[in-house]
Amino acid sequence: MIDFEAVTSGYFNQISAGGVTFTTPTGALGVETQYGGQFNAIGKSLKSVSHTRIDMAFDQALTGFGFFFGASDLTWTLSAYDALGALLESQQISPTGVSNAGNFYGLKANGIRSARLTTTTPDYVIIDDFRTSTAPLGPVGVVPEPSTWAIMITGFGAAGAMLRRRRQAMLAL
Numbered sequence: 001m002i003d004f005e006a007v008t009s010g011y012f013n014q015i016s017a018g019g020v021t022f023t024t025p026t027g028a029l030g031v032e033t034q035y036g037g038q039f040n041a042i043g044k045s046l047k048s049v050s051h052t053r054i055d056m057a058f059d060q061a062l063t064g065f066g067f068f069f070g071a072s073d074l075t076w077t078l079s080a081y082d083a084l085g086a087l088l089e090s091q092q093i094s095p096t097g098v099s100n101a102g103n104f105y106g107l108k109a110n111g112i113r114s115a116r117l118t119t120t121t122p123d124y125v126i127i128d129d130f131r132t133s134t135a136p137l138g139p140v141g142v143v144p145e146p147s148t149w150a151i152m153i154t155g156f157g158a159a160g161a162m163l164r165r166r167r168q169a170m171l172a173l
Helices: 146-172
Strands: 010-012 014-017 020-023 029-032 045-070 076-081 087-093 104-133
Touching: 014 029, 087 104
Parallel strands: none
Antiparallel strands: 010 029, 014 020, 020 045, 029 045, 045 104, 076 087, 076 104
């Protein structure tokens, strides 16, 4: 988990911590304690002032990542990309405003190498407790179609009837 406590306070063009590099194409990102205890942040947090984009590059392929997000007045889009820049997953993040309700957002997919937060107009946001995962994602469960269920039930019924006849035949001997 990246809680930004070990990162020097101040404003930077690039911030690297815990295998993640944060950048923005316009200006600098800040790390400070000014809003600790507010806007879903505790202690130091990453602060973006008047930006429309925050980029995240990962040192290794991930299967998921997430973070506490606060102070936004606009809708943001969170997107995850593979090593070739192909979109893997995306979600909309509604404005959090002054909420301190634990607004945690993230994405999961195999092979995530970078991510991006974007909005249309400059906004002020705070990110804290950034978490990553490389644990393998399990296969998605498949639910059989109704016709498959019917065949399975018929098969189980036939197998049960056959066992019952066999048992009755053995008892008759």
